[in-house]
Amino acid sequence: MAISLRGDQEISSVPTTKSKALRINLNTDIYGTFAEIGAGQETARNFFRSGAASGTIAKAMSAYDKDFSDAIYGMEEDKRYVTQPRLQTMLRHEIDLIEDRLSRNKHPEKLFFSYANTVTTIDFARQFKGHGWVGIRFQLDPLEGYNEIVLHLRFKETDARLQQETLGVLGVNLIYGAFYLNDNPKELVKSFYHNLNNDQLEIDMINFSGPRFMYVDNRLMSLQLLKYGMTNAVMFGPDGNNLLPAQVLYKKNILALRGSFRPVTKVNMDMYEKSKKLFLAENKVDEKKTQVIFEITLSNLTSEGKINERDFLDRAELLCSLGQNVMITSFQQYFKLVEYFSEFTKERMALAMGVYNLIQIFDEKYYRNLSGGVLEAFGKLFYRDLKVYMYPYHDKAMDSIITSENLKVHPRMKELYKHFKNNGKLINIDDYDPEILDVFSRTVLKMIIDGKEGWEEMLPEGIAEIIKQKRLFGYSRPRVND
16 A cells, blocks of 8 residues: 655546446446447447456447438438437437346346447638537336436647547546446536646536436536636536537527526516617627527636535526526636627627716727737627617715716726727616616625515516525525514
């Protein structure tokens, strides 16, 4: 046994790819198939190379040709191959084959699985780096239903061979994690980057399902991807399941509202409704091709240097109950958010914000790390004809309403501000509700925590009932004196 010395720091030991594959191969019960499309058979190769694969691999295949792939799995409605529905069709088809071809009477202890990926690597012109879907369908008890883990990746490397090898390592990590880390989904997600790094790939969506993951909140798993630096943005829908941002935003007009939503207030929803009305009135903005995003920055979820997961889920619960798509990002600066959106669409974009956020945009200190300073940031922010819809602010001290007409910025930024204002980039939301201008999330939150009355009227219909019913944001029922 190795000697431990005083002052030693604990180091987590990460198994090699070979040792992970070998441990699975040596297990007498784990048995399944590998179906890989688009980047060779890199995952299966790791299992073959590690040894003792005959007791684990039932079949390894690559239905690379589209006609053969359609003959095996059928044709998808959209006739695409690198999609989540295609991946799940592959996973379920292969499990059905195992169940059909192997007698449970003869193999009562076998734990069946199907691993699949459908990816496209970097193109010949090196214009598109590639992306793909990876997943596993597996059981942890022969009498139990199947569990599923599905994820989406984007390649960062610029060489097809390197991308193939990266995919192979990721596949081993996924299979190993499914069987040996399923009791700790957060560690399972973290293990995806074992023997890999952030420069090789990005994982921007993941969903868990099945009996062993019944109590896993996929929104929280999404947050782990951001926490571990695996991606810069994640998205989930009203049903709580994670969405692929590229798929939701592709060729869409985008209206984004950034806020703390802690909790979501009448002001937030008034800003949403009025800015959406203005956006849909813009030229070439079709409602059917428009996506509204409620966006929260990761820094807004951080308390004392740590992400407050309970607080995050409370906010998510309310926004989902209002039927909204929610995006969490690591972008503190607005221009980076707009750059991100521009990866997926060339259509119209707009931001809705209050006066305070607009003042921050015109604060030079946020752009000191840019070589081009504030001019570079504004060039990236407004280059796609972006509009900013500004919600007014009630200045109690002056008893006045602050809009883009009387907003004061730093003298050095005054001319730049006037440039964007005069060119129609900054638009006032005039049709606002003056009765709710003094409603702030932080005020409502303090009232909830302190057990004060009256906060219910500051929230959209039905939200107060959800907070009380589910005890969100530290709510506790006020005591009644005996």
